[in-house]
Amino acid sequence: MRSVTATAAKATSFARSRSAGKLALNVAAMAAVVALSGCSLFSSKKDPNPPAPLVEFTQKMRAQAAWTVSVGKAGSYQFSPAFASGSVFAAANDGTVVRINAQNGQTLWRSRAEGNLTAGVGSDGSTVVVVGEKGRIQAFDAASGKATWSAQAPSEVLSAPAVGEGLVVIRSIDNRVTAYDADNGSQRWMVQRNVPSLTLRNAPGIVIGSQTAFVALPGGRLSALALNNGGPRWEVAVGDPRGTTELERISDVSGVPALGSRDICAVSYQGRIGCFDLLNGNVRWIKEFSSDVGVNLDDAYVYAADVGGAVTEFARDTGAVIWRNDRLKNRQLSSPIAVGRAVAVADFQGYIHFLSREDGAFVARLATDGSAVQAPPVSTGSSVVFQTKSGTVVSVAAE
Incomplete structure (x- = not known):
C-alpha cells in the first residue's frame, strides 16, 4: 500500500480498501510519517480485497505497442507523461527528463534535473517543467532540453505542473496554488487555500484553458482561477x-x-462525479461516485474507474450510465482513456485492458513491464501513452 502521513492517535483507525492506503493526514505542522507496507499493522494472512483474476476472452480488436522508451523509476512518487507539439515529455525520480517523438518513439533529447524529482511533467511544447525535492521547480527548453530557470515552491509538490498561456501553475501540499512566468520563473501570483486535516496523499491535477487554471483541491473542491x-x-x-x-x-x-x-468534468474520493459549465461552474450533472484516479472524456462520453475497480461510461450531456464493467475488481486501475473504438485502462500489474465503447466488454489486452500504472494516460490523437512505475513509457495504438 502507499504511504500514510498521520498523527499516531489517528493512524490506528485505518483499515480500508487499497485506495484508502493512499490516505495522508496533513496537520498544520505536517505531522510524523507512518509507513504502512502491505497493511502489516492489520496483519491478515489472507488479502481481504484480493484482485480479480484476469478474465479470459476472445480478442476482438488489435492493440499493440507502437513504441516503448525506458525513462526511469518513479520511486514513491507519480510521474505522468505530457503531450505537446508532436512530442511526449516524461520524467523519473532520479532527475531524468526526456523528449520523445510521438510518432516513432525516437528520443530527441535526454536531460538531467538537479536532484531527485517528485512531480512532472508539464509542457506547452516550448517549456518543460518538473519539480524536485523540497519544492524546487526546474524548467527546460523544449527544443534543446537545456535548463532555463529554476524557482522555489512554498513546500513539497506531488502534482505535475500545468503549463500554458505563458504561465506555469503548481499546487504544493500546503494547498497553495502558485503561478510563475513560463519564460523566466518569476512569481506572478499565489493563492492560499485551507488545508483539510486529512487528505489523500495523491496528485490532484491542474488544467489550463480559456485564460483559467482549473485546480483540483483537497476537501472536494474544484476551483477556477483567472x-x-x-x-x-x-x-x-x-x-x-x-x-x-x-x-x-x-x-x-x-x-x-x-x-x-x-x-469540465471531475471526480472525488468518497464523493461524486460530475460535469460543470466551463464559464460559471453551474452543475450539468452530478452523481455519487468514489475514485482516486480521475476521469477522461471524449465528444460523447465520460469515463471513470471507481475505487473498487469498476469502469463506468457516462453520457457526457446527462450523466446517464451507458455501461459498467466490474470484472477488474481491486486491480488498482488507472484513469480510463478512449482510444480508437475502445476505452483503455491499466492496472497494478502493468496490463492495459481495452473495453468496447459500446458495451464495456473486453476486446483486447496488452502487457507492459509488469509494474503498476498509476499516472493518468495521455492521448496523442492517434494513440495513448502510459507510464509505469518502473519507468516504461509506452505508446499504444488500437484499431
Missing part, C-alpha cells in the same frame, strides 16, 4: 465531506479534471 491574477472565477463542490470520523470525511478531488470545449 490566469492574469489568480482571482476566483467560480468554485464548486465535487466531493461532499460527510461522516463522523476524519477518514469518512475525506472527499478530495482526484486526478486531473477533464477539460472540454464547453464543460
Whole structure:
C-alpha cells in the first residue's frame, strides 16, 4: 500500500480498501510519517480485497505497442507523461527528463534535473517543467532540453505542473496554488487555500484553458482561477465531506479534471462525479461516485474507474450510465482513456485492458513491464501513452 502521513492517535483507525492506503493526514505542522507496507499493522494472512483474476476472452480488436522508451523509476512518487507539439515529455525520480517523438518513439533529447524529482511533467511544447525535492521547480527548453530557470515552491509538490498561456501553475501540499512566468520563473501570483486535516496523499491535477487554471483541491473542491491574477472565477463542490470520523470525511478531488470545449468534468474520493459549465461552474450533472484516479472524456462520453475497480461510461450531456464493467475488481486501475473504438485502462500489474465503447466488454489486452500504472494516460490523437512505475513509457495504438 502507499504511504500514510498521520498523527499516531489517528493512524490506528485505518483499515480500508487499497485506495484508502493512499490516505495522508496533513496537520498544520505536517505531522510524523507512518509507513504502512502491505497493511502489516492489520496483519491478515489472507488479502481481504484480493484482485480479480484476469478474465479470459476472445480478442476482438488489435492493440499493440507502437513504441516503448525506458525513462526511469518513479520511486514513491507519480510521474505522468505530457503531450505537446508532436512530442511526449516524461520524467523519473532520479532527475531524468526526456523528449520523445510521438510518432516513432525516437528520443530527441535526454536531460538531467538537479536532484531527485517528485512531480512532472508539464509542457506547452516550448517549456518543460518538473519539480524536485523540497519544492524546487526546474524548467527546460523544449527544443534543446537545456535548463532555463529554476524557482522555489512554498513546500513539497506531488502534482505535475500545468503549463500554458505563458504561465506555469503548481499546487504544493500546503494547498497553495502558485503561478510563475513560463519564460523566466518569476512569481506572478499565489493563492492560499485551507488545508483539510486529512487528505489523500495523491496528485490532484491542474488544467489550463480559456485564460483559467482549473485546480483540483483537497476537501472536494474544484476551483477556477483567472490566469492574469489568480482571482476566483467560480468554485464548486465535487466531493461532499460527510461522516463522523476524519477518514469518512475525506472527499478530495482526484486526478486531473477533464477539460472540454464547453464543460469540465471531475471526480472525488468518497464523493461524486460530475460535469460543470466551463464559464460559471453551474452543475450539468452530478452523481455519487468514489475514485482516486480521475476521469477522461471524449465528444460523447465520460469515463471513470471507481475505487473498487469498476469502469463506468457516462453520457457526457446527462450523466446517464451507458455501461459498467466490474470484472477488474481491486486491480488498482488507472484513469480510463478512449482510444480508437475502445476505452483503455491499466492496472497494478502493468496490463492495459481495452473495453468496447459500446458495451464495456473486453476486446483486447496488452502487457507492459509488469509494474503498476498509476499516472493518468495521455492521448496523442492517434494513440495513448502510459507510464509505469518502473519507468516504461509506452505508446499504444488500437484499431
